[in-house]
Amino acid sequence: MAETSHVVDSSWEQELNKMAEQLKQFLDKNGKEKDPEKSASIFHQMGLLYKEQSKQDDSITKKLSLIRSAALLNSAVTRQPGNEQFKQSLKYFCSNLLKTAGAKILDADLLKIAQEVKEMTENMRKGTNESLKQIKTIPYDVTIDEQKELEAEKIANIKTIQAQITENYKNMMKFVSNECEKIMGNPPCKYSITGMGSLARYEITPYSDFEHIILLEEGVQEKDNYSQVLEYFRWFSVIFQTIIINLQETIIPSVAIPSFKHVTKPGEKEFFDAFTKRGISFDGLMPHACKLPLGRMERTKKKPWTTELIKPVNEMLTYLDKDEDLKNGYRISDVLMNTCQVYGDEQIYQQFSEGVRNVLQSDQPSHHDRLMQQLNEDLTNFDAFNSLSALSTDSKCNIKRLVYRTSTLFISALGRLNSIDDGPSFAIIDQLTNNNIIDDETAHLLSFAIAVSCQVRLKVYMEKEGQDDYVGEEQLYDAMDNKVFANLMDTVGERSMMDYFAIVYNLQDVLRNKDDLSNLKFNITLTPLDKFKMLNLLQLNDRVIGDWESYSQEQPPNTSSQNELWIRYYVARAYFLTHQYKESLLMLKWLEERDIEHQRLKVTVIRAKARCLYNLDRFQEAAQFIGRVKSEVLNLKLSDSDKYLFRSHLAYIIARCQDELKEYQLAIDQYMEASEYYVRVDQRDEPWKEINRAICFYHIGLCLYELGDYDTAITEAEKSLQHFEQHNGPVNNKCRSHLERNEYDEALKYFQTELDLRLQFVPSEKQDSDEKIKLARSNIQICQNSLTRVMQE
Incomplete structure (x- = not known):
């Protein structure tokens, strides 16, 4: 039965925008659906509209419209799986697609093919889950020999698991490729479907995207029918992508529906598909993605170019040595350096591989310069130490950024810098060992780091049943009780997580500090310092204290290394951090008497001692101590950002001391000084700089309140809210000031604001027992009663 045709005219974009606007009523403040069943009909309508509009589109836009239609119609079905109209629309779409593509087999069942792939996928995931359960967690307290044995076992197990997943994934993609070839008919030339990314590195997961290109035999571009050849493979790719979309694991934003962006106003969150399982799909159509054969088909104002990844071998190789038209948010040259054969003519793939190998082994300065530029960017963006340091400010962490990429990117870089063919990270490490660039111990450590990174990513994806890179809580309930570290270490255990970061910290340090990376030989040895540093960053404070007790017994007394x-x-x-301030102060005094060469450590000890004195209620002593050493901080050889950071911390501690001593005007001056210094701190050095400024204004407001200057107190509270709207202290301060002036309506507004904010942060099961929520509700009632009384009077 034919589906009712949708009338399409020149206003179809306005119609799509109207539908996107309607969708907003079903979204929460984060852009997520409140009731996916209600959203389904909108996605269904949009899918039909894209299908009809494709009839009016040019060749390239037609393909985009059909891909978007497939994603939207599948999204409607997943939200209302019992809706026969939705299912019929999807079936009709698939049939219509084959006609539009000029397929040879018009009655091919794309939904049935997808179901077969889905069964293969489920078997792969089931097998991966069973294999992961067999991997032992390495206990924290083991002998060195036991640890090495368990690490070697983990490395071997992860290698096996990743090889199994890679083989299964390739087989699925071979199956789909073969089906597409049957549907489209005999290909007009020889070709190779070539995988990229984690598939090529044998680090693919059962929920990963399929990043790939299509290589054509060399010389086909000289034939008269070259345009028809390209059209064959473009439609081949559209049908391939539709089959994958029919797995119903492609989130809607990945097909980049323009309407969702067009109707989003400043300050609003764009629609995010939190309902669809994020699993096997193509790389997204967003401008920064497009690692798929059709490539980047849409121009934007900032990036007015297109890029197609269906090309003869030599044309594809030209991407390795040029930058124009390729700055999509990644370098295509980097992506194409690491590939694998999936389906098609093996010889074509070998020709391309040989071309990549020649580029890797070339002495061209431009190639080396590009590698170094990318390495330096990665060392900044994926700095393990800074990432861990900043993690205490987050309620969630991205394990792909924090764990996976902090190791794999740099193993790959080592391979390229040493003209080693890109491939599996483990294979690169083996080759580095064979070439005497690293020793056996370093090879073991690097292999263990890769094993841990793969295990973490696999375990998180498998537990969440989707490509969700985050561990931690949706919102941070208590900044002083951050569970994100505990959640992170639950993935593989404390020992493995600590060693992972110690290894990658040393690896990145080598790459960052070596002047000549073209003749690099290095070895990594984990020291006691590495261990204590990582335990500290991972907030394993009890471990630090326990290990110190055993470690200090083995060390000569009063060593000053x-x-x-x-x-x-x-x-x-x-x-x-465990509130043992006297013990901390004793250790800091011991350090203060030593000759500390490292300038940052010297000033850190000063700050830590001042904080200890403050927490021991020795306010006068703390303020006097800081007064004595402030000039010393100024003379230390630190970066400007570090100087401002430490000066702001010290000014804040003095202010808190004067606050406690009821010297409110002096405290205000110091809070102002601290705030001004925080402005000059680099965001990377102090991720909480705006929160710290908010806290300074909050305390200024409290001091003004104590001095009876209620008007100015409210003004300072306003500043605090501007810097950190969800900081509850300033809200309370405004309430108190308004209450003091009998402005109950204003106080009521701010108490209600506090209640609303707290309800966002406190889990629902804790809200009835939360004392601060009870207090806010009580204050609201007091204000309402007071307002009623005033009106009656």
């Missing part, structure tokens, strides 16, 4: 000084600082910090 610089590494030993750092270790003792980490121990002092662990004491402080």
Whole structure:
């Protein structure tokens, strides 16, 4: 039965925008659907509209419209699986697609093919889950020999699991490729479907995108029918992508529906598909993605070019040595360096591989310069130390950024810098060993890091049943009780997580500090300092203290090596964070008497001592101590950002001391100084700079309140809210000031704001027992009663 035709005219874009606007009523403040069943009809209508509009589109836009239609219609079906109209629309779409593509087999069942792939996928995932359960967690307290044995076992197990997943994934894609070839008829030339990314590195997951290109035999571009050849493979790719979309694991934003962006106003969250299982799909159509044969088909104002990845071998190789038209948010040259054969003519793939190998082994300065530029960018963007340091401010962490890429990117870089063919990370490490660039111990450590990174990613994806890179809570309930580290270490255990970061920290340090990476030989040895540093960053404070007790018994007393000084600082910090301030202060005083060469450690010890004195209620002593050492901080050889960071911290501590001593005007001056210094701190050095500024204004408001200056107190509270709207302290301060002036309506507004904010952060099961929520509700009632009384009077 033919489906009712949708009338399409020149206003179809307005119609799509209207539908997108209607969808907004079903979204929460984060752009997620409140009731997916209600959204389904909108996606269904949009899918039909894209299908009809494709009849009016030019050749390229037609393909985009059909891909978007497939994604939208599948999204409607997943939200209302019992809706026969939706299912019929999808079936009719698939049939119509084959006619539009000029397929040879017009009665091919794309939904049935997808179902077969889905069964293969489920078997792959089931097998992966069973294999992951067999991997042992390495206990924290084991002997060195036991640890090495368990690490070698983990490496072997992960290699096996990743090889199995890669083989299964390739087989699925071979199956789909073969079906597409049957549907489209005999190909007009020889070709190779070539995989990229984690598939080529044998690090694919059962929920990963299929990133690939289509290589054509060399010389086909000289034939008269070359345009028809390209059209064959473009439609081949559209049918392939439709089959994958029919797995119903493609989220709607990945097909880049323009209407969702057009109707989003400043400050609003764009629609995000949190309902669809994020699993096997093509790379997205967003401008920064498009690692798929059709490539980048839409121009934007900032990036007015297109890029297609269906090309003869030599034309594809030209991408390795040029930058124009390729800055999509990644370098295509980097992506094409690491590939694998999936389906088609093996010889064509070998020709391309040989061309890549020649580029890798060339002495061209431009090639080396490009590698170094990319490496330096990655060292900045995926700095393991800074990422861990900043994690204490987050409620969730992205394991792909924090764990997976902090190791795999740099193993790949080592391979390219040493003219080693890109491939599996484990194979690159083996080749580095064979070439005497690293020793056996370093090879073991790097292999273990890769094994941990793969295990973490696999475990998180398998537990979430989707490509969700985050571990942690949706919102941070208590900044002083951050569960994100515990959630992170639950994935593979404390020992493996600690060693992972110690290894990648050393690897990145080598790459960052070596002047000549073209003749690089290095080895990594994990030291006690590495261990204490990572335990500190992972907030395993009890481990730091426990390990110190055993470690210190083995060390000669009063050693003053610089590494030993750092270790003792980490121990002092662990004491402080476990509220053992006296023990922390003793350790810091010991450090203060030593000759500390590292300037940052010297000033860190000063700050830590001041904080200890404050927490021991020794306010006068803390303020006097900071007063004595402030000039010393100014003379230390630190970066400007570090100087401002430490000066702001010290000014804040003095202010808190004067606050406690009821010297409110002096405290205000110091809070202002701290706030001004925070402005100049680099965001990377102090991720909480705006929150810290908010806290300064909050305390200024409290001091003004104590001084009876209620008008100015409210003004300062306003500043605090501007810097961190969800900081509850300023809200309370405004309420108190308004209440003091009998402005109950204003106080009511702010108490209600506080209640609303707290309800966002506190889990629903804790809200009835939360004392601050009870207090806010009580304050609301007091204000309402007061307003009623005033009106009656």
